[in-house]
Amino acid sequence: MNLKFLRSAKISLKLTIIYAFMFSLILLVLSSVTLYGTKYFLYKQANKQVQELTVIIKNKINEQQEQPDLYSKEFFLDIPSKENIYIKISDKDGAIINQSRRVNFNIKSKSMDGKTRRLEKNEKHLIYLNTRVKSAYGVLYIQVVKDLENEYSFMKILFIFMAIADFIGILASLAFGYIISKKMLIPIDKLTNTAENISINNLKERIEVEGPDDELRRLGNTFNNMIDRLQKAFDSQVQFVSDASHELRTPIAIIQGYANLLDRWGKDDKEALEKSIYGIKLEASNMANLIEKLLFLAKGDSYTQIVEKQYFKINELIEEVVQDTRLIDDAHLIKNRENAVTEVYADYKLLKQMLRIFIENSIKFTPQGGFISVDSFVENGQLQISVTDTGIGIPEEDINNIFDRFYTVDKSRSKEKGGSGLGLSIARWIAEVHNAKIEMLSEEGRGTTVIVKLDLKN
Ligand SMILES: Nc1ncnc2c1ncn2[C@@H]1O[C@H](COP(=O)(O)OP(=O)(O)O)[C@@H](O)[C@H]1O
Numbered sequence: 001m002n003l004k005f006l007r008s009a010k011i012s013l014k015l016t017i018i019y020a021f022m023f024s025l026i027l028l029v030l031s032s033v034t035l036y037g038t039k040y041f042l043y044k045q046a047n048k049q050v051q052e053l054t055v056i057i058k059n060k061i062n063e064q065q066e067q068p069d070l071y072s073k074e075f076f077l078d079i080p081s082k083e084n085i086y087i088k089i090s091d092k093d094g095a096i097i098n099q100s101r102r103v104n105f106n107i108k109s110k111s112m113d114g115k116t117r118r119l120e121k122n123e124k125h126l127i128y129l130n131t132r133v134k135s136a137y138g139v140l141y142i143q144v145v146k147d148l149e150n151e152y153s154f155m156k157i158l159f160i161f162m163a164i165a166d167f168i169g170i171l172a173s174l175a176f177g178y179i180i181s182k183k184m185l186i187p188i189d190k191l192t193n194t195a196e197n198i199s200i201n202n203l204k205e206r207i208e209v210e211g212p213d214d215e216l217r218r219l220g221n222t223f224n225n226m227i228d229r230l231q232k233a234f235d236s237q238v239q240f241v242s243d244a245s246h247e248l249r250t251p252i253a254i255i256q257g258y259a260n261l262l263d264r265w266g267k268d269d270k271e272a273l274e275k276s277i278y279g280i281k282l283e284a285s286n287m288a289n290l291i292e293k294l295l296f297l298a299k300g301d302s303y304t305q306i307v308e309k310q311y312f313k314i315n316e317l318i319e320e321v322v323q324d325t326r327l328i329d330d331a332h333l334i335k336n337r338e339n340a341v342t343e344v345y346a347d348y349k350l351l352k353q354m355l356r357i358f359i360e361n362s363i364k365f366t367p368q369g370g371f372i373s374v375d376s377f378v379e380n381g382q383l384q385i386s387v388t389d390t391g392i393g394i395p396e397e398d399i400n401n402i403f404d405r406f407y408t409v410d411k412s413r414s415k416e417k418g419g420s421g422l423g424l425s426i427a428r429w430i431a432e433v434h435n436a437k438i439e440m441l442s443e444e445g446r447g448t449t450v451i452v453k454l455d456l457k458n
């Protein structure tokens with residue numbers, strides 16, 4: 001038994017020891033109860049026998065019509081079950097009148113209270129009863145003694161038998177306990193092995209869950225679910241990185257293209273020069289935009305995005321956002337029909353950023369002359385902020401996906417408007433850190449309404 005074995009078998013060893021200990025305890029208690037029970041029963045039987053015999057002798061002396069021959073050996077002839085029994089009749093001075101047989105002991109007890117007594121002497125176990133009888137012969141003393149020799153040899157055999165049985169039982173419980181606990185822990189070993197094999201490069205492995213619906217099976221399932229979640233998270237990270245690089249490749253390619261154009265014609269051709277500079281500036285700003293969004297999401301993923309909640313008046317924020325929007329967008333009618341005067345506990349900058357994302361979308365996807373309304377109202381203890389537009393709307397089949405990263409309804413449509421598909425992902429993250437819900441209602445060709453629902457009591 002080397003150390004490694006002990007270490008790896010720790011739980012099973014512990015289980016075995018506990019199991020064997022309990023089993024041995026039960027076995028020993030059971031054996032002792034059996035032994036003591038048997039002893040008690042045998043003593044009781046012996047007591048009874050001695051008492052019955054005393055009564056028989058008494059009756060024989062007193063009640064018989066014919067005078068029995070008290071002095072004759074025949075006197076004891078018809079006494080039942082004389083085996084290991086000794087009967088002595090003596091006169092009032094203690095002189096023996098008659099005895100059933102010769103024995104090598106002599107009990108000189110004078111107690112006459114009719115109770116049986118025990119005597120352990122020279123490895124002999126005796127039960128005796130002394131009685132005083134008044135008879136035609138005068139006062140007599142009857143002594144009935146039972147030698148428990150047979151009972152004791154029976155007990156001895158029983159004890160040896162039980163000791164052997166206990167010994168075998170304890171050995172067996174150790175062996176079985178070890179085998180059973182080992183077997184029960186096999187799934188845990190499997191779990192350990194699988195866990196050891198799992199790494200970022202190998203999230204495919206799963207534990208085989210079989211057998212009854214017990215704790216180990218649940219542990220296996222929990223473990224598998226955990227790996228599922230890990231794999232999902234990891235896959236989406238990989239996807240995110242690949243999408244991000246893809247998105248960055250396009251503006252870089254465009255900038256490279258303009259740089260080549262400049263290199264070839266820009267020195268002489270003023271038009272090419274201006275076109276290139278304009279293009280490079282635009283793409284660089286798109287790229288900066290994209291990188292900023294990527295950074296925001298990365299910080300959100302790694303919980304390093306700072307969220308500073310404070311109390312402020314939501315109507316002031318809405319007013320500010322509406323003013324800003326009117327400044328940058330004169331192609332639409334920007335309205336503010338309702339504005340709840342109430343305090344909220346939130347991150348001012350993040351909430352503003354979220355509204356900007358919705359408003360930017362509305363501006364992008366609403367034809368000139370349409371209107372955009374930013375409103376807020378309180379309903380059922382909830383603050384609701386809505387951004388409504390009369391734009392092109394979102395197809396029903398896309399509405400569940402537009403919050404996914406890089407998802408745009410129509411790639412070409414969104415691209416030319418400088419969209420990356422990250423805006424709503426950011427908005428969703430901001431809503432989540434505020435425990436807010438975003439509802440998106442849209443009808444193609446008629447317009448879109450985004451509602452943010454924020455609990456006021458928190
Ligand atoms: N108000 C809106 N009207 C029409 N389509 C919208 C509106 N808001 C969002 N969408 C759709 O959802 C997509 C995802 O939006 P977003 O995440 O902000 O990405 P981006 O604006 O960069 O394209 C948009 O590409 C657009 O197709």
Ligand SMILES: [Mg+2]
Pocket residue numbers: 357360361419421422423424
């Ligand atoms: Mg957007």
